[in-house]
Amino acid sequence: MLSSSRFIVAVHAMSVLARNGNCGPLCSARVAASVHTNPVVIRRLMGELERARLVKSVAGRSGGFQLNRDPADISLADVYFAVEDENVFRMHKTDPSSPCPVAAQLGRVLTVPLKAAECAFHSSLAKTSIRDVAMAIV
Amino acid sequence: MLSSSRFIVAVHAMSVLARNGNCGPLCSARVAASVHTNPVVIRRLMGELERARLVKSVAGRSGGFQLNRDPADISLADVYFAVEDENVFRMHKTDPSSPCPVAAQLGRVLTVPLKAAECAFHSSLAKTSIRDVAMAIV
DNA sequence: ATAATCGTAACTCCGAACGTTACATCGGCA
């Protein structure tokens, strides 16, 4: 499902914020240094995480980012669906008016099993929280 | 996980072969017409499916492809892992020697939950067979 | 006021997938 490393980067950033605790916001440059990437990349990712209410940004001098919830209440599934495409499978362009019944109906037929696989995936990721991840790091 | 439409295309092609039954091999041009793509793309994909023993190719005149097993014994999981990257998650390049403990240890910490999610995904896809798909098409 | 920080646009770079052409090879069939 993953077409990018955004999920891993997001989990990394969230873990850094979790370990920072309540010591005020952490700026994008700090997070970027740990992730080994560019501050703008972090800010863009944080924008998506903020839209999902997982983090909060503080503007202005000595601003930055902090978690918007208890780390124990943020699951890997929350992070995944905040930064990755909601549809796990990339469908091939179908032609419902195709003379071939397979081409015309495959999309409909696959809907249920693919949705089920996506749900199973989601449920499994939901079992681990950012707190679990942050706590497992020495 | 999915970075391409190869999985859907592969399921499409396998369904076409399943519905063709034992009427001899089906050539790549026929399959490509249904999938609405190029014969070479189909042959490349069939190469991967053949390596996974899911299909059989017949060379020479009047050659083509046919299923190598009972469609009921080929699951969507079989097809998925035959044509997609085995590792569902794309890891960000980690630096085990990083001074930041998160950067140094995240890969290790995430191994178990990510593997679990991949397994859940696999198990769910394994519940549907190519026969199920082919039979659901009028 | 100053300086640090976010938010975001604009651009380049890179890699993967796809489509296409070309051609060597194989093997049933007339």
Place this chain on the structure above:
DNA sequence: TGCCGATGTAACGTTCGGAGTTACGATTAT
């Protein structure tokens, strides 16, 4: 036996999305 339709695969161009980078306006603590 020779031909023709098929696979297998290399090579190439195009397209697309993600990542990285620079730049700059807006915001706010000091």
